[in-house]
Amino acid sequence: MPESNYVQRTTGVFRAALDEVLDPLLERLYVLLVLVKGELTTNQDVHDAWSIWRTMTNPAHKALVPFEGLALSVQELDRKYVIAIHAAARRIKES
Secondary structure, eight states: OOOOSHHHHHHHHHHHHHOSOOOHHHHHHHHHHHHHTGGGOOHHHHHHHHHHHHHHHOTTOTTOSOGGGSOHHHHGGGHHHHHHHHHHHHHHHHO
16 A cells, blocks of 8 residues: 555654564554654653553553663663664654
8 A cells, every 4th residue: 555644654664664563553652653752762662652552462461560660671672663763763854
């Protein structure tokens, strides 16, 4: 389907930056971060978006705690999504 609006275009750019298939709702939350926070997105922002999604899919997940309550190794799991969000935001800004 051709991209017909800015949200679809942003989604396509984010998908290309991440090169990973996500649950559609989680992907939408990350695309929202591209749109509203862009290159200012942090690991905590990604964790918060993930937590909203995970609450709907597995509300008892052990990582559903505030970001600062996670072990550093778990916090770093969000880094690849932050990098993809930043890359997508840059590409959108440049075009």
